[in-house]
Amino acid sequence: MNPAAVGVGRKDIVKGIKLLKDIEKDSGLPFISSNITMAVGSTHPFPSLRRVKWGENEVAIFSLTRSMPNFDATLGINVLDPVDTAKKVVDLTKDAxxxxxxxxxxxxxxxxxxxxxxxxxxxxxxxxxxxILSSPSRVEETLILRCADRGRQLGVLDLPPNMAGKGWPLAVEASKVVNLRERLNTITRRIASIEARGESSKGRAEIAKLQKLAAPLEESIREISKNGGGYNHSITVLSSQTKDDLYVEETLKDLGPDPAKNRQKLPQKRVSRPIRPPTPQQARRSSASSTKASALPDGEPYNTGAMSCRRCHTDAYRSWIRTGHSRASLNLSNEQKRDPNCLSCHATKLSFIKGGAIENLVGCEACHGKGSKHNAADGNIKRKVAEVVCASCHKGYHENSSFDFDKDYEAIRCDRAE
Incomplete structure (x- = not known):
């Protein structure tokens, strides 16, 4: 995943700082901790601040954890006050x-x-x-995100680059923009209805009251437009149907039931990671020989995932993420999430050269075709989705369900104008 920074928390240091330092050395993971210091020498075992580039912007990242004095003493560390530490770090990042x-x-x-x-x-x-926060929380100009532990969910915050800057023009979440406009349209229609009845003192009073309600909505929409449309936020559930990384799985098997103890005894061993499918951009840059590897051994194209599509089709992705397709598996029970009959419509199968996985949503390729041969001449990607494709799932599996292709297609299409 090539993370920019990995914050060190309480669960990460439960086996001691040395183990985490060894992992850092072996894996190259960019661990970071701003308020953990060693009891002897008061040195920081990990960098307290990392600076990374995001386009033309510089982003400063720091990390905080909570104190557990009795346990900290056994680890030989001190955990400094997080608020005092944060104030000092923020003071050092005024140029970010x-x-x-x-x-x-x-x-x-x-x-x-x-x-x-x-x-x-x-x-x-x-x-x-x-x-878990399905939608970000906001305290003044600070956005707060939270997700599940142990890798059970993946959160994505999609920010336009112009939201970074000294002024931090934080607009409301883009998924709420539609709601703002709907509320404003309702007020506008009510004003028009009152005006159509003819002028009266009662009517003027009602219009004045409605205009007062409309003013903050109009201001919010103008602010969003000025700041580039706000941000998008989504959380994807990573279920047990998703296969483990082969490299990690094999390494854990070698370590046995006590990884912390057995890890030091293992000889260094090189394990090949699974080959992931190329993105469309990578495929365009690849040679003709690499194009032959863009399909499974039997020559069939395969799904590469919505995130691969997002790299080139950003606007379509942002439209899709606000539709029910992107949340198709969230309303399934635990039993249904293990039922192939449910997953065949509520999830999209991803295939790698080695192994496979489940995308817990109705991804781009479920409608438009498998993306591994996107740049080949096979014509398997269809921009206009045929009714038969939709009907393969929307055909009465659930009681009281209805499907009107013309109406529902317009509501779900990802290339529609905002």
Missing amino acids: DMVICLSDLGFKDDHALAREVKGINIIIGMGEGQR
């Missing part, structure tokens, strides 16, 4: 275009941190409570 905090403090403490420390743009939280 954006400041992100990776927090292991907990839901309530994340909000308290945002209130007490000005200058943090985004807090990505974990920690006590493991509370």
